[in-house]
Amino acid sequence: MPAATIGPELQRLIDLLAKMPGLGPRSAKRAALYLLKKRDPVMRPLAYALDEAANKVKACSVCGNWDSVDPCAVCADSDRDQTVLCVVQDVADLWALERAGAHKGRYHVLGGLLSPLDGIGPDDLNLGSLIARGKEGGISEIVLALAATVDGQTTAHYLTDHLESSGVKVTRLSQGVPVGGELDYLDEGTLAAAMKSRRPY
Amino acid sequence: MPAATIGPELQRLIDLLAKMPGLGPRSAKRAALYLLKKRDPVMRPLAYALDEAANKVKACSVCGNWDSVDPCAVCADSDRDQTVLCVVQDVADLWALERAGAHKGRYHVLGGLLSPLDGIGPDDLNLGSLIARGKEGGISEIVLALAATVDGQTTAHYLTDHLESSGVKVTRLSQGVPVGGELDYLDEGTLAAAMKSRRPY
Structure with a gap:
């Protein structure tokens, strides 16, 4: 034109x-x-x-969520379970978990995942503040709600290592067949993981 | 949420x-x-x-195209054929014709189509100024590049009627098989129109 x-x-x-x-x-x-x-x-x-x-709109100084108040509305909500922290890669994941009503505690937004290939190291992410929160006391469980990718696993391993000494229980989301998913259309990795972690009816 | x-x-x-x-x-x-x-x-x-x-950004007072200058850059371009006017429904259609390099003259943007069902009459569109441009002289052809819909045809009929007295030749885009289109996937109306207006090789 x-x-x-x-x-x-x-x-x-x-x-x-x-x-x-x-x-x-x-x-x-x-x-x-x-x-x-x-x-x-x-x-x-x-x-x-x-x-x-x-x-x-700024990043919350406690958890890294985006809000116009600091601490953010989620951190300031005293009705939320203060003892369970859910770790997510990005604010979009926090919103997705809230939409699903899947988590009643607070969050910690990393702002990305460790990725040696892309040159993203621990100092580029909100990792130090998470480890500090874990060691501070008052938190009984940290749920790693990270992507089931290589970078997600790298980040999960790093956090598990560094949180071990704090004595906080570290968990992760289960892997398996999506609700409503047809086996025929699932990839082999998901099927193998679902079979491996099968549970009694 | x-x-x-x-x-x-x-x-x-x-x-x-x-x-x-x-x-x-x-x-x-x-x-x-x-x-x-x-x-x-x-x-x-x-x-x-x-x-x-x-x-x-405002509507050009001559043709109705949107630009930050008035008359718009298309109207002001003296390299364009001043004798051929192409009538389009919307600025998006003007851009589409320019992208295709299909028209070297000037334009007239109606801002919509006549639609008795939606209560859109001649006074709601840029029709009067088009008829005035046709009668002004200096224009030898007006191409109606309007949608092949009921509203497009209603508008075309209205314009043909009102431009008749000006002596300007009024034409419309041809209908037929799209370039690269497979006959099997075409609707019956298009196929019938393409057959009706078939041309020698």
Whole structure:
């Protein structure tokens, strides 16, 4: 397309929208046209919300969750079980566990996984503060809710090693057949793991 | 999910992102997390670009295209054929035709199609200015590049009627088999139209 067809302001908006996950170059154009049609109900409020969130949302100094208050609302919630910590890679995983109602305690967000290949070491993640929380006392169990990948296992091993001396029980999510999953479509690794950790009815 | 897990600033951002076409509630959360990780390279520039485009991008007073200058860059381009006008429903269609390099003249953007069922009449669209452009002189052909739907045909009929007296030749895009399309997968209407307008090799 000749550069002249789309003006510079509009082109800049499209280029930035196209960087968002879930939007490609073509859907970014569609989104830009949609926004221009909804300037007051969506476009200007979105500009304001982006700016406000960029300035106000910060990582919780206790657990690493993102919130506009510190400590975050999850850490400050006294109704939550203070003795069980759930360790997740990212805020998205915290939200997923909350959506499932799977955890009633508090969290610790690592901000990534150890990955020697990508050059991500212990100092790049929220690991030290987790080990400190474990040694502080008051916590009886730390659940490692990490991805079942090589990096997830590396991180889990590192944490298990460093938390051993604190005497806190370290657990991990079970592996097996997903609820509603058909055996036929499962990969061999999952099937083997499910068979290995089979349980009595 | 309990309301407390996601702070109000972040929730407001997610709700607004979820209104964009191509993003649902879950991908809006993913996008919000991505943006928070890229505050300076993407998030703040996006807030600024949204605000700037909302204030500067306006409909061209000649053709209805969106640009930050008026007349728009397409109308102002003297290298374009001034005698052929291509009529499109929306700016997205103008971009599609430009991407294809299918039209070397100027455009007229209607801003929608006549739709008696949805209560969209001639006064809701850019129709009067198109008819005026046709009668002004200097234009030899008006190509109706409108959707092959009931509303598209209604609009085409209305325009053909009102442009008749101006003596301008009114044409429309051909219908037929898409390039690379397999006959087996085409609907009956398209196949019948392609057969009806068959041409010698």
